[in-house]
Amino acid sequence: MVAHLLRLKLDLLRNGFRRSVAALVGMVLGMLYGGGIVIGILVLMATLRFQGDAELTRTVLTVGGAGLVAGWALLPVVLFGIDPTLDPTRFATFAVRERTLAVGLLLSALVGLPGIGTVLIVLGMVFASTRSPLAALVALVGGVLGLAACLIASRVVSGAAAAVLASRRGRDVAGVGGLLFFLAVGPLLGFINDGGVTRERLVGLADVLAWTPLGWAWAASGDVLLGHWGQAGLRLLLAAATALVLFLVWERLLVSVLRNPRGSTGEGGGARRGLGLFAALPGTPMGAIAARAGTYWIRDPRFNFPAIMTVLLPAGLLFPGLAGDGSDGLLAVMPLVAAYLIGWGQHNDVGYDSTAFWLHVASGVDGVADRVGRLFPSGVLALVCVPGYALLGALLGGSWAYFPAALGTGVAVVLNGFAVASVTSAVKQYAVPSPGESPFSSRPGSVGVTFAVQTVCGGAVMALSLPALVLFAVALFGHAWAAWLVLVLGPVLGAAALVVAVRVGADLFRRRQADLLQDLVSMR
Structure with missing residues (x-):
């Protein structure tokens, strides 16, 4: 045997x-x-x-x-x-x-x-x-x-x-x-x-x-x-x-x-009442997709466990940042780490739909509604983590001079991450755990593909964020003008990149829906 x-x-x-x-x-x-x-x-x-x-x-x-x-x-x-x-x-x-x-x-x-x-x-x-x-x-x-x-x-x-x-x-x-x-x-x-x-x-x-x-x-x-x-x-x-x-x-x-094989949901506590996010968000295609994505993040271990880790990872810089003199810069980096993880983490979002993606194809959902709606839960997370870590770093480090640079660069990085994800999630998916499977499972032979796609997406996020990162580095060397400039320029450039990427991603999504569904079926 x-x-x-x-x-x-x-x-x-x-x-x-x-x-x-x-x-x-x-x-x-x-x-x-x-x-x-x-x-x-x-x-x-x-x-x-x-x-x-x-x-x-x-x-x-x-x-x-x-x-x-x-x-x-x-x-x-x-x-x-x-x-x-x-x-x-x-x-x-x-x-x-x-x-x-x-x-x-x-x-x-x-x-x-x-x-x-x-x-x-x-x-x-x-x-x-x-x-x-x-x-x-x-x-x-x-x-x-x-x-x-x-x-x-x-x-x-x-x-x-x-x-x-x-x-x-x-x-x-x-x-x-x-x-x-x-x-x-x-x-x-x-x-x-x-x-x-x-x-x-x-x-x-x-x-x-x-x-x-x-x-x-x-x-x-x-x-x-x-x-x-x-x-x-x-x-x-x-x-x-x-x-x-x-x-x-x-x-x-x-x-x-x-x-005693474990159930597919793993949830207890009886039946759920009400429509949850579906009742709270607008009754539009974009609102429905946002509610569905938010519900996944709340109930599906494939989403909420990585979300917990994303929130906690930047906190690992707290103790090194407080270890000695001249370490305030590490505390200022915390919102950048949080922003990168949140934005970059959306690049394979379609892959988690598995064969349920056919609902998007059959309903003829608009590409813009799909691209923006999927960003709802991670956008809420970014609204909490990026300003929160920027403020925490300033409070603990005692250096408010870095706060504008940390906040502006963090916003730029997360928006650029969303921009890259809006395009890449409509181009190439790699195998992820199917609904009901362990969040720690992976497909045989998929590690190399996963590593390659994640590396390309991460490099694209860093390339788009390069102007903001350069200004952030200049601000860390004591140039106050760079901190205030990146506070304004970073979000503007990030928003512009996101608008363009959503349009491009929506067009790719419209033309490649059948190909994406075929890829998702073949991954099962």
Whole structure:
């Protein structure tokens, strides 16, 4: 059964490349980008193998291995998404032994660029410890345990996160947790930046990580190189126990999902009354689209969780900005970060409609109404976050001279982001989670396409905002005239770009409705 699941995953990947040229292009881009990183890491591991500093080898392996486990646990959730072909709910109707299915789904995660790259990195880390037969054996065992921790932690974290976000109360808890996380990131970054990254600090960090579940498997081979046999054996036992506990937790989550598949809405609390935003907004095509978009943002985890993160991310600059003298500029950047995330985040809005986009096509909705109506919820968010962060930065930093520049540039960036989104969302969509799916899922082979489209859109936003950003930089150097000039010029240029982009996007939307619907259907 495990071999059958692996063959199934390979067939799905191969068929995806045959069906979509974009997926094939994304695969090539992913190989070029990710392959360069993997090669660089392998060169570093080979360098560590042939130099005589055992302590440095242990430090790099421990810190790097801990980062690898943390990356597998967090990055698929917050950035790239979990492959939906591994979603346990898809196997709820199959008579497959639950433990066999748990093992097969874990091993299937290795089929793909991230899995292959991780295996190569682990082999490189094993090679770095092959100065003695015993160290090589310990490194091999630790690498296997560390790789297992990566795979299982990824499944456990994604399953737990999806369960938390299945209810509105869970999403509220996630929002508070996200706030606490970013409040903790600030002091950590300030501590790391204070005095720079030195070998002594890395060694100290490795010593701490070596006694945590993140570093047990990776520090054991370094302990052997240093002659600490007892510590190496203890850490291998702890790593094995961690992998076993994680697997049991993953198996329990899998059994729960298979026996009680989660609903598509995940909402409780009885029936809803009233028309909500549909009654509050004008009864026009633009008002209806705005109400529909706002309702999605309130009820759909695919929208409200990223919205929470967008609101909280700029707060990560608070502590570094308050860390010392001359850091007022970081506080002034907060509204720019918020503006960029809000505006840029709309560039794939049509992709989230899935096949329900046929309603726009069948109703013959006007392109301008569609382009502007979709911006309603993000526009409301921008009205709160951009002035709010500009005012917060001025209050906390004590430098009101930066306030006009921060506000004007933030407005320019968000308007330019809306302008780019108004055009790009009518040109090219990439795969996103379908309605009812986990907000952390992604399509096989779609990472490269997603990265390419997001990079192009981000570059376009920065290019349109360049005049405002230049004036903002001049204002930070103490030129008050630039701050007041960008307060006026930034919103004017941003509004002009948005008006032109809405017209262009509306024309593209009118001509490409059928093509957009075909793309959305093919992504399912």
